Amino acid sequence: MDSFPIFVRLRAQPVILIGEGDTADAKRRLLERAGAMIVGEADQAARLAFVALDDPDDTAVRLKARGLLVNAADRPDLCDFTLPAIVDRDPVLIAxxxxxASAGLAAALRQRLEALLPPSLGALARLLHQSRESLRARYPDASARRRFIGGLLAAGAPLDPMIEHPDPAIPGEGAPDPARLERITLRSSDPDELTLRAARLLALADRIYHPSDAPPAILDRARADAVRIVGPAPALALPGLSVEIL
Structure with a gap:
């Protein structure tokens, strides 16, 4: 992973934009959508800078010397950060x-995703946000709550995010199984060859038992906060969802 993806809140924050023409105008529109306050190079409060010049080298070096993170249009060698192609289903953003390497490839992928993702995705995100306290009360255990939500959002489930939901609502549900152990057998070290079931179990697991030579690319398909344990799973499953890789 050459870049670390983050989402930065820019509303009412000063951001330097230097340049003219179509490229600079596109950056300006994007910053305005994010609510940024666009300023000139002299502004000392800014922490980000966008440079859209035919010859950006000197300007980029000067801004970097002040400690700013710089994006230079069409010059990835000068960029501290790059701009993704964006699918906007406010508040859901897919970058x-x-x-x-290729802005054209990113744009092509964005166009495909635009056609796949339903317009109601933002409404679904707002529903889940508004339901956080009630779900905490219903499922005080974080792992149980995560499994319940994961079940709601699974393919074909009541709140499958890939399906249009004109008026999404959280259905009632009984308490989930407090202890569950699932086993998956790898067919190869290529994560793209995981079955849908295996990929879903890895994404939902609270802990993963795996051999010492388990492919890192497979383990990367699990949640970042899932506990990784080298060795076989115990006979008695611990609370939550445990997955053993065979």
Whole structure:
């Protein structure tokens, strides 16, 4: 991973934009959508800078010397950060980046995703946000709550995010199984060859038992906060969802 993806809140924050023409105008529109306050190079409060010049080298070096993070249009070698192609289903944002390798590829992927993702995705996100306290009360255990939500959002489930939901609502549900152990057998070290069931179990697991030579690319398909344990799973499953890789 050449770049670390983050989402930065820019509303009412000063951001330097230097340049003119179509490229600078596109950056300006994007910053305005994010609510940024666009300022000139002299502004000392800014922490980000966008440079859209035919010859950006001197300007980029000057801004970097002040400690700013710089994006230079069409010059990935000068960029501290790059701009992704964006699929906007407010408040859901999907960013597609190539570390500056090909903006055209990122744009093509964005167009495909635009056609796949339903317009109601933002409404679904707002529903889940508004339901956080009630779900905490219903499922005080974080792992149980995560499994319940994961079940709601699974393919074909009541709140499958890939399906249009004109008026999404959280259905009632009984308490989930407090202890569950699932086993998956790898067919190869290629994560793209995981079955849908295996990929879903890895994404939902609270802990993963795996051999010492388990492919890192497979383990990367699990949640970042899932506990990784080298060795076989115990006979008695611990609370939550445990997955053993065979």
């Amino acid at each position: 597609i980046g190539t570390s500056g």
